[in-house]
Amino acid sequence: MNPAALKIQRIYLTLTLGNTLAASFIWGINTLFLLDAGLSNLEAFAANAFFTAGMVLFEVPTGVIADGWGRRVSFLLGTVTLAASTYLYYLLWQLSAPFWAWAVVSVLLGLGFTFFSGAVEAWLVDALHFSGFDGALEAVFGRAQMVAGVAMLVGSTAGGVIAQATDLGVPFLLRVGVLLAMFGVAFWLMHDVGFTPERSPHPLEATRAVLSASIDNGLKNPPVRYIMLAAPFSAGVGIYVFYALQPYLLELFGDPHAYSVAGLAAGIVAGAQVVGGWLAPMVRRLVRKRTTVLVVSSSMGALILVALGITGVFWVALLLLVLWALVSAAGTPVRQAYLNDMIASKQRATVLSFDSLVGSSGGIVVQPLMGRTADVYGYPLSLAISGVIELFAVPFLLASRRRRSPADTATTDTATTDTATTDTATTDTGPSA
Template identity: 65%
Template sequence: MNAAARRIQRVYLTLLLGNTLAASFIWGINTLFLLDAGLTNFEAFAANAFFTAGMVIFEIPTGVVADILGRKASYLLGTITLAATTFLYWMLWVWHAPFIWWAVVSVLLGLGFTFFSGAVEAWLVDALTHTGYTGAMEAVFGRGLVVTGIAMFAGSVLGGVVAQVTNLGVPFLLRAAVLVLMLVFAAFVMRDLGFTPDRSRGPIAATRHVLTQSIDHGLRKKSVRYLILSAPFASGVGIYAFYALQPYLLELFGDPSAYAIAGLAAAVLSLAQIAGGILAPRIRVLFRRRTTTVIAASIGSVVVLIALGLISVFWVAVVLLVLWGFVFAVAEPVRQAYLNDMIPSKQRATVLSFDSLFASLGGVVIQPGLGRAADVWSYGTSLVIGGVVELIGVPLMLASRRQNELADTARSEAERD
């Protein structure tokens, strides 16, 4: 890797570190925070569903922003929006606001995250290509998972401890503060390399052109379409399980006020993510096709979720949580590399936003449904149902595999040597 590529990777990893650290301050206690504000289980997961609905609504427009105005502009807008809406979330908790306001602010939180999705990944791939990087993208995405795993561990543990010592609102204030720091950092170091925004058209015409091209290279391309259509099932179930495991672990532990234990769910997942990120490139070379890794990991996730729902022993649940996080971490860099290899640079951010949009759609429908199942039956039952729902995405991934894309068997120079 040359010096320019190393610099790009360092900036990318720093952005991931800061963003994940900020976000993870509340990951271990978010559900408890919402319940403490007076929401029911159904309302808490409905608030999360409104967040993902915001991502659905704004995913494509913000992806177009990244493809027209630039990836850096999109990142900065996202940081500003997310910092402001995080502070609003804290105010709603202070006021014990009615559910309607949680729904509104959750949608705006989704807007903030959509400025990130697609833009940072597209920035990385374009900039590395510009520098002449020829290594495996799985390795870069794997390092990203390691860094986010470290940040997730530190943030989730610290968030849980801070909430225990102070109250459930302070981690949200910490999150907003770190986002402001990341805004300053990105303003000085990010540069759009390997990508020139097309400003020759007016905003409406440019938006229409980018969307048309993105649909041609995205949903109309079978291999990409089937992969994107599989996203709602794994993502929707994954988002629900991540947040449901907070109160579920407390239930198994036997102390509903042990907020530090609630942070354990996110912390354990982060350690599994670090291991998966390190091993993903190594596991990838064991298989001729990238889709083999992704499909096997999805089936493994289904099995672990069902087992999590059936057991009632706290430490066994922790072990299963590690396995669940590991299979996700192994699959994600491989899936990212597979998808990016099938998308042209000019439409990359928008097509990646299509992928995020469909993943968010799963969260909109699946989260409140599984939350209702937890209210009526139990968290364990809802996890078993979630595992069955995730299984629906496997045939769609198999359909993408059957298109026999070159990206499915692509290897870097280092892997071929």
């Protein structure tokens, strides 16, 4: 890797480290925090669903900001918005606020994250192209996932321990502080490279143009479309399972106030992400097609969730949690590389944000549905059903595979405007799986 590309990668890893650390302070105790505020399981996961609804609602408008005003501007707005909405969450907990207030602030949290989704990844890939990087994207995304895993391990474990030593609100205040620090870091280090923003004086027209570009370069591109259509099942299930494991493990452990156990669970997921990020490039070298990795990862993850819902032994559940997280983590960098290799630079942030929008839409449905299932039938059955839901992603992954995109077998960063345009123009003859 040349010095210019190495510098870009270091900045990206720094941003990933800080953002993940800030976010993860609450990941181990978020569900417990909502339940402690007086919400039921249905209301707690409905609040999470409003968060994902906020992501769906604002993905396209913030995509306009990322592509029209710059990825750096989008990142800075994200840190400020997320810090402010996180502090409002803390205030709601102190006031034992009604559910409608949690719903409103959850939407604002979703807004904060949409400033990051797509923009940072697009910034990285475009800057790497500009710097002459010719390596495999899986390697870069794998390193980023390892860094994110370490940050998550530290943040989520610390969040659980700190919550047990103080109260459930302190990790939220820590998140606010780190986010404000990241604003300063990004302001200093992050600059748009290899990308020139095209600012529009007409925001509504720009939003329509971005949405149109998302459809043309995303849903109308067959191999990209099928990857996106798989996302609601895998992403929706992933969000629910991660947060449902907190009270479920405490239930198996037998102590509802052992918040450090919930933090440990999130830490285990983080550790698995580190290993998964390390394994991804090696797995990719052993497997010819990227979609093979995605299909195996999704299928195995679904089966593990069914097994997780059947067991009633704490330590067995922890082991299954490790396997589930590891399988999911190994597939994530491969999916990122596959998708980026099918997208042109000009629409990169737009299409990636649209992909996030489609994935988040699954969370809107899955979280309250499974939350209600947990209320009525318990967490084990809700986890087992989640595994069945994830299996619905597999046919779409196979359909993408059968489109035979060059990105499926690419071993270096080959995404160019010409390649993405060719893929977009492919005539759709319908699903072949």
